Amino acid sequence: MLTLQNAGISKTSQRLAVLNILLKATKPLSVSTIRQSIEKEADIDKVTVYRILSLFRKRGIIRKIASAGGANYFEIATLENPLHPHFSCRNCGALTCLAPLPFTKAPELILSKDDYSIDHIEINISGLCACCRNTAKTKTSLHQREE
Amino acid sequence: MLTLQNAGISKTSQRLAVLNILLKATKPLSVSTIRQSIEKEADIDKVTVYRILSLFRKRGIIRKIASAGGANYFEIATLENPLHPHFSCRNCGALTCLAPLPFTKAPELILSKDDYSIDHIEINISGLCACCRNTAKTKTSLHQREE
DNA sequence: ATAATTGTTGCAACTCGGTTGCATTTTTGA
C-alpha cells in the first residue's frame, strides 16, 4: 500500500491531502484541479503543492504528463498503475488514461479505438542525450534539474 | 516544393521569414528561437509569430510538439518530413528528431538506441473523445479550437 | 526545559509562454 511513510516522506497534513487526491483520481490531475479538490478540506498554497509534487516525483510515487495546453498533469505511479498512454481531447482538453499496452500492440490500439477519433499520435521519449551523458560523468549538476 | 503560394497563404515578409526559418531547421523550434533567428533579418512582434504559426498549422504545413517544459515547438510537416518521435533531453532540454518508424518497430528503438539513456517514454494520442464527437455533429465550434 | 538546528509552509514578487483588444499599417480590389 502506498503511504507517505513507506515512501520515506515525513507526514504533514498538506502532503496527506495531495496524496489522497491523487490516490482517489481516475485520471491525471493538474495543479489547479488538485488545489480545488483540497480546498474543501484544507487550505494550501500553490507553491506548497508544486513542492509536494516535486518531492513525490523525486521519490518516484507519481508521474508527470506534459500536455500541449501548457499545464502539467500528475498521476500515481505504482505497480498497479503502470506507465500507459493518455488520450487528450482536442476539443475539451480532457486527459484520460488508456490501458497499458506493449508497444507491439500500438497499431491495434489505433485501429480498434473507434470511440475516439485520432488525428495525432505523439511519442515522446525523454531521458539523457549522448552529449549530456558524457558531461554527466564529470559534472554533479545532472540529477538536480527538474525535467 | 513548399511555398506560401501553394499553401494558399498570402505572401508577407514576416510569413516568409518564419517559413524560411522552419524550412532551414533540423529540429523543432520554439517561438523564442524563431524570433531570435529572424531578428537578424527583420523585426517581428511575438504576437505576429504566434498568429503566423497558428495559420500555418491550420493550413497543415507545420506541426506542434508539446514539451514538458511548457513551451511548444514547431516543425515543417511535409511528405518529406513525416510524423516522427522526438527525443527531449532531461538535462539540457534539447528537442531532437528521431527517425520516423512504423509502430511495430518501437521496441527495437528502445533497445537499440544506446546513445540515449531513456528513462521515460510518453505516448500522447490526441484527437476527439466520444463525448465531443457526438456534440460535434450539432455544434460548429468544433474545429475552431486550437490544440 | 531551553536553545539551536532543520524542515515545511505561506506570501509576495517575479519569469515565461501565450492570448486578447484595439489602433495602425499594408494589401487588395473595385
Add this chain to the structure above:
DNA sequence: TCAAAAATGCAACCGAGTTGCAACAATTAT
C-alpha cells in the same frame, strides 16, 4: 484613387511555474 479587408504591432493581460524570504513547526542537542 478610394474603400474594404487583411496583417501587423503595441499594450495589457492571464495562467503556469519559480524564487527568495520570513514565519512557523518539529526535532535534536545541551
